[in-house]
Amino acid sequence: MLRRFLPLAIIVIAIVATVATSYIYLGPLFPASDNVKPPVTVISIPRGSYIHPVGFNVTQLLTNSYKYPFNVTVTIGVNNTVRWVNDDTVDHTVSAFIAPPGGLMFNSGLIGPGKAFTATLTVPGVYKYTCSWHQWLAGQITVKPS
Numbered sequence: 853m854l855r856r857f858l859p860l861a862i863i864v865i866a867i868v869a870t871v872a873t874s875y876i877y878l879g880p881l882f883p884a885s886d887n888v889k890p891p892v893t894v895i896s897i898p899r900g901s902y903i904h905p906v907g908f909n910v911t912q913l914l915t916n917s918y919k920y921p922f923n924v925t926v927t928i929g930v931n932n933t934v935r936w937v938n939d940d941t942v943d944h945t946v947s948a949f950i951a952p953p954g955g956l957m958f959n960s961g962l963i964g965p966g967k968a969f970t971a972t973l974t975v976p977g978v979y980k981y982t983c984s985w986h987q988w989l990a991g992q993i994t995v996k997p998s
């Protein structure tokens with residue numbers, strides 16, 4: 853009786869082992885939906901941006917006379933996680949000085965060369981930020997509702 857079912861048992865074990873093994877190896881190729889990372893907008897702080905531009909003064913920041921080197925628009929739920937990557941050779945910060953009511957006044961602290969800072973903006977409106985050490989490195993992010 854046992855001899856008759858032994859080949860069948862081996863086949864069943866082989867099938868189960870094959871399915872289990874392929875799940876282990878193929879699983880990472882098809883991650884569950886809750887493993888999906890939030891959509892990200894990447895802003896590079898370019899090399900050499902620590903150099904003071906001719907004619908810049910801080911008061912220009914608070915008026916409309918200054919053209920922000922970083923000016924992006926994002927939409928909540930689409931690309932509202934903003935990641936700044938420091939591609940320069942010195943430390944920088946990303947420090948908000950204007951945010952809409954209830955909006956995140958993000959402040960990165962020092963971001964070393966090659967390092968990054970990430971903030972997720974969930975309140976619509978206009979955010980303005982600058983580097984604490986190099987005020988001409990200012991940006992404006994407009995966050996739109998989805």
Ligand SMILES: [Cu+2]
Nearest residue numbers: 944983985986
């Ligand atoms: Cu800086």
